[in-house]
Every structure is written in structure tokens, then in C-alpha cells.
Amino acid sequence: MSWRKDKDDGRAERGYHHGNLKEALLQAALDLITKKGPAGFTFADAARMAGVSPAAPYRHFRDRDELIASIAQRGFEQFEALLTQAWDDGRPDTVTAFERVGKAYLAFARQEPAFYSAMFESGLPADANPTLMAASERAFAIIRAAAERLAALAPPGMPRPPAMMMALHIWSMSHGVASLFGRGDAARRKLPMSPEDLLEAEVLIYLRGLGFPTDRRPGAAVSDDKPAGPWGKPK
Amino acid sequence: MSWRKDKDDGRAERGYHHGNLKEALLQAALDLITKKGPAGFTFADAARMAGVSPAAPYRHFRDRDELIASIAQRGFEQFEALLTQAWDDGRPDTVTAFERVGKAYLAFARQEPAFYSAMFESGLPADANPTLMAASERAFAIIRAAAERLAALAPPGMPRPPAMMMALHIWSMSHGVASLFGRGDAARRKLPMSPEDLLEAEVLIYLRGLGFPTDRRPGAAVSDDKPAGPWGKPK
């Protein structure tokens, strides 16, 4: 995965021009954010890692914030792709696919903590960046579309929940779990279950509160004879 | 609210010794974090605001992180007090009090954004600070205690949900809503409802998913004849 023209030995031989500095800086920034958090990340450090002078990055990014915004942008794009794939247009059935979206959300936060912090925890001025906002909107649109389909399936006899509200609820649950329990080298708090299971149970209970059948067997309905809880069977 | 000995005209006459520097620094830091976020906050700025030299703060805090940790600590204490008051030992009834705790959580995040960011978004190494961890644990214990009481009320015929899990769920919902939609000068995203209503609906739906009656009339049970949704009546 080297972009160098000839040798790929780090930063050794290189002409006056780097050739792919913008990409190299984004990659370096990602590495640094992964290691030291978005606050600890340093513009100068990224330049050093790419083997250029501290002033070089300014040819590609107006300032440090624009670099972070670029990373967030890219993050939202990957995020959208991942969610789209997880949703898979509601296959094989809406509830299963919906659950998968929740899991994908958490998986992204855990596997790409650098992207995730750039996207949600870097304190960027939201209004200052319309294209970033649009990217975030597109990612959220996946969740919203899934909620739309789910809402349409609301069991008769129940009031139909607003899809937008459902989407916001799911988002807040996922973000809450990801942000509180999802990252950190070790679990910063002892949990009785994995973040994945925690989120899955949360979403299932929520869906049940809306009247959806949450058994895994397709076609199963909400039964009234001591249904098993979504948090696993007591052993 | 002046701690100065005589004049309270900002930073004017003051002996060689400040007299209450630690307190003044904490207050200044709070103001600065409120204005510019935890990242924008500067140790030197706080010193300036207190009218002392940039080196003075080091007599009271090992470094910048320790100041932020102190603020977080204080935040957790106020947070705990607020949650305790909201819970009010489950009066007048458990579900109502539980709802109130959720609202109090959000209210704290909105009214004390500086504390909130110091507590949850400052990226402090969690393990490095046992007393901070303990303070956070005490605050969470309120939510957990409330969940415990609520779980004990689980309607017969339903499996009893683990209180710890409920507490974590409620926490993640509250934090998710607060962190995504709660702060920001303007709403950084157009919402169909206020964050308060959004969270209230989310918690009510969740509780209903656990089998709790969520009507406001005490004693009302989950009915099967077109119950009103917790998100407000369609007009």
C-alpha cells in the first residue's frame, strides 16, 4: 500500500516534491489520532511523519481544522458505505437488517476510533462546513430510510411511530453505547456484557416497546406467555 | 460572589498573594471551556483571567490535565447531587421519578456544558485517576439504584430485566441524546422535537418494551386497545 514512486522505505529518498502529500498527511493524521486522540494530534507531527517540513501541509489544508474536517468527511463516507451494506435494503427481513445496522454502527466506532472521534468528538463548528454536514446527513439518511421501512411494518392496532423519531432514537442509543462503552483500550468501566450485546438488547427492547415482534424466528408474534427477554436466557 | 479581600474590581489591587487562586482558576477554566470548548481552553488564559503569572497555576495543579480532571470531579459531584434530587427516592412513584432522572441528566448537560464536556469529552485517561472514577461511579450509582427499584416492579409474567443492564441502557440513551442533540448554540441538526421530548419518548418506549405501564395515570396497565403512543397524540 505504498504510494511512493520507487522505494517504499519510509521517508528516505524523495525528490523535492512528495508526490502524494495530501494522502500521506491524511493517513498520518489518522494514525496519530488513533494513538493519541484528536486533541493530542499535531499538525507538525503529521508533517514529520510524512517527511516534509512543518509548512508543507499548508499547501493542502488551510489549517489544522480543515485536515480534521477532511478526515471526518472521509469517515462519514466510509460510515455511509458500511451502513448501506449492513442495511442491505432490508434483507432478509426488516427487523434483522435493522439490528444489523445497529451492530454496524458500533463496529465502525470500535474499529475506526480515529474516524469516529473526528466525526463526533472533535468539536468542529458544524455550520462552517456545509459539505461535511451533507456527508453526515447522507449517512444518517440510511438509518432514517431503515426506520421508515420499519415504521411501515408497525403492527396494526398500534399507533404508527414517526420514522424520523425512531431513527433519532436508534442513533442516540448507538452513539451513547459507542461513546460511553465502545472505545478505550480496556473497558473503562466493568460491564456485565459486551457493548454489542448491550446495544442489541437495548434496540430489541425498544422495538418491542413499539409493538414489534422481536423473536428471531420470522413470523413470530409478541406472545403473552412468558416471552424470553432480549437480554439472553437466564441460565 | 467575590473572594477578594477588599476591592472586587477584576484584577486590580492585589498583594503578592492571590488568596484564593485555586478557586479562581477553576472558575476561570469553567468560563473558558463554556466559551471555547475543552480543547480551546488554555492554561495560560486561565492564569491571565485570574490575574497571575503563567507559572502560578502550577502551585495548585500538576498540569493542565489535572485542572480539567478537577473540574470533571466537581462536575460529577454536582451531577450526583442533581440526580439524587431528581430521583427523590422514587417519589411519588417509581416510573415518574425515573423519568425525572432522565430529564435531569439532559438538563445538566444543557445547562452545564462546560462540566459535561470535562466529564465526558475531554479524553482524560480514565485509569490514571481513581478518585475521578469513583466520583463518576457514585453518580452512576444513582441511576443504578433507580433501575434497581424499577426492575423490582417488573410486571409479573414478564422476565425480570437485570437492573444493571437497564441502568446502562438509560445512561446510554441520555448520553446519546445529550451528546448528539443537546448542546450547540443552535441545534446543529433540525429536529422534529426538542431533545427533552425526544429522550422522554425514547425512555417511555423502552420501558414499555420491558412491560412497564407507561401511561401517566397511576395504575393504568398496558392495554391492547390502541394505546396512545408516548410520542404525543397525532393532531
Next chain:
DNA sequence: CGGCTCATGTAAAGACCGTTCACATGAGCT
């Protein structure tokens, strides 16, 4: 009251960072 001590403040300095500016280089086009 006189003097001692030590917590608390200051000044100066080093290392680092973000940012800008004048200048150097060479890739790509004509």
C-alpha cells in the same frame, strides 16, 4: 514585637506548536 519558615507568587527560559512569508525546486506543458 521580632524573626523564621514555607506556601505561594514571579521572571526567565527551553521546547514545541500553528501559522505566515519570501524563496527554491522541478513536473508538465508549449
Next chain:
DNA sequence: AGCTCATGTGAACGGTCTTTACATGAGCCG
């Protein structure tokens, strides 16, 4: 071959964090 302009360099400015040596004076002890 020669020109041009995007891209990289070096030096510099102001700011921050932090340490070190020194100054001050509040509180105590006799």
C-alpha cells in the same frame, strides 16, 4: 528548451506548556 505554477523549504513570530531559580509575605513561635 524554456516557462509557469503547484508544491516544498527555512526562517521567523507569537503563543502555549512546563521547569527552575528567586521573591514575597502570612502565620507561627518565642
